């Protein structure tokens with residue numbers, strides 16, 4: 001049986017500890033802060049179980065024979081990677097890339113952990129076995145995983161072990177059954193929507209930080225795991241018409257506090273080992289696979305934003321003005337660049353043992369450029385929108401007052417759209433570029449993969465400097481030095 005939406009929604013009624021606005025949310029599937037986002041996650045699983053998309057989006061698990069999402073599939077060739085890409089891109093379309101941590105994101109990371117299980121074996125075969133077992137478990141249950149891999153923002157001049165006790169997640173006990181962990185991780189996006197949480201540390205640690213150098217997985221309802229949710233944008237979205245994206249795709253973020261959570265050994269991947277924790281992301285294809293998925297998500301979002309920009313100009317009859325056409329051309333080129341980078345990283349991919357991995361250098365080129373691009377694209381949409389995104393009815397309810405509705409329909413004019421269509425599009429535009437939800441998305445695209453200096457560091461590390469240096473050396477060698 002392929003997992004469907006009702007399977008997923010039911011799986012979230014598991015007694016998890018989620019707090020919002022001073023209260024514990026007993027059932028996240030019906031809570032006004034989360035229910036629409038939960039339904040959007042459920043819709044993804046309905047899509048993969050539908051006869052129309054099952055073949056494209058799922059494959060037969062080698063473990064059970066049941067069909068599971070293609071995010072778990074381990075590409076061995078370029079063609080495998082391209083087929084997986086087609087599935088993952090299709091799966092972004094229902095949420096238009098607004099679910100940053102859609103289920104295929106961390107599934108991509110865990111699939112790449114499986115590809116690199118031998119790295120763990122070298123330290124301790126039990127850790128390699130845990131990685132393999134966890135991948136099979138998550139794949140065969142088609143679990144929605146999310147992760148928290150960054151420590152809480154705090155005094156950056158202190159080493160992690162010098163900070164207040166219980167601030168940053170650390171191992172506090174170890175026995176025959178496993179580890180006990182206590183402390184916080186910065187954020188888990190989609191924590192409310194997910195079944196399980198992968199925990200690790202992508203930031204560099206140093207000697208003395210060993211208790212913090214741990215990686216494991218736990219279910220979101222693990223005893224002692226507390227999800228302290230941020231403000232819900234969905235809860236204040238008065239209607240789908242007024243808030244078409246924030247009412248449905250507010251994927252949730254939350255600080256995760258581990259109040260003495262017990263982790264069994266078969267879910268521990270790294271145990272107090274600074275070097276293995278670093279290798280988990282940067283000595284394996286894990287970081288590349290998870291961020292390659294981000295590009296597949298982003299391209300859908302960028303195409304959607306480009307369509308909004310274009311339609312705004314049509315509605316205002318500005319499309320043919322040369323300056324506007326130029327702005328749209330620039331936008332088109334930027335979207336094309338990201339698409340080209342995705343194809344480039346696939347074509348330049350390499351074998352990693354029996355598996356095929358996208359090219360890291362082109363991946364990080366894209367990460368650096370898109371981190372800068374997203375705020376720029378939002379700015380372009382603001383420029384093209386002008387005051388149209390503010391010259392709007394206060395809410396859908398205005399249409400129910402005949403006096404106001406009459407004025408709306410006299411004022412909201414366009415040569416190519418009815419007043420209602422015009423209001424609908426500009427409401428959408430504001431939700432995407434100007435709402436609190438939109439602002440959080442700018443922050444997300446700027447930081448989900450680390451601050452700019454971190455992402456540029458990855459680009460520096462993976463660029464083929466020898467290849468470009470050879471060009472320089474050859475050229476310098478082609479002519480004589482002074483007085484030679």
Ligand SMILES: Cc1cc2nc3c(=O)[nH]c(=O)nc-3n(C[C@H](O)[C@H](O)[C@H](O)COP(=O)(O)OP(=O)(O)OC[C@H]3O[C@@H](n4cnc5c(N)ncnc54)[C@H](O)[C@@H]3O)c2cc1C
Pocket residue numbers: 101147148149150152153156186187188189190253440443444447448449450451452453
């Ligand atoms: C919306 C959103 C969702 C997120 N979701 C998740 C999630 O699901 N899982 C997860 O694990 N994490 C998540 N994160 C956390 C994200 O990974 C971090 O925000 C990111 O890694 C940056 O770390 P930081 O926030 O501590 O910023 P900092 O590292 O503090 O950087 C902030 C700024 O400080 C300056 N700065 C800091 N240190 C240095 C330095 N050494 N050198 C130079 N300049 C410096 C730079 O100007 C930098 O841009 C999310 C973040 C956001 C905003």
